[in-house]
Amino acid sequence: MTEIVVIVLAAVGWAFSLSGAVGILRMPDVYTRIQCSSKMITMGALPVLIALVVGEGAISVFGSRALLVAVLLLVVNPVASHALARAAYKTGVPMWPGAVADQVADRMRRRSGP
């Protein structure tokens, strides 16, 4: 029974990781790739780590380390994603030509306008 739960959780996490990797390969510009990568780390890594917690028990050696890694990823990953997106925008990485909204540029224009 435990093994079935572990396999299902690991399969769900791996499917999300694979779709995130395909998204990073296929998306047209860096901002959409950042979106894919943060989804992939949150939704792809957490079920796999929970699978290890279920399989080994929460207070075992490996289960406690898996919980710690999950908490660290939840805290740390949005920070890195935001910093990367901000740095990419500031260095002028171009958006995809089909993008319809650029709220930072709109705000700059409004501030410098009349």
Place this chain on the structure above:
Amino acid sequence: MKGVYLAVAIAEVAVMALLLIRVAAGPTISDRVVALNAMSTQAAIAVLFFAAYADRTIYCDVALWLSSFSYLGAIVWSRYLERELL
């Protein structure tokens, strides 16, 4: 159960191989850093599952280190890019 752990570790490494294409082909530095950040997370999970498979407690610390310090790479790269030090 050990076989499941080994299969998960190998599957995560396969996802890393997909991301390696973006690291090699990314048109800007930001693309490469995004792919590297995702790769380091996959590496941490793979190391943790391999530790559970091989029953080596000491590999757990490698996974912990990877997951807690890999984001510093992304932060440092974004600081360099923002201040135009490259």
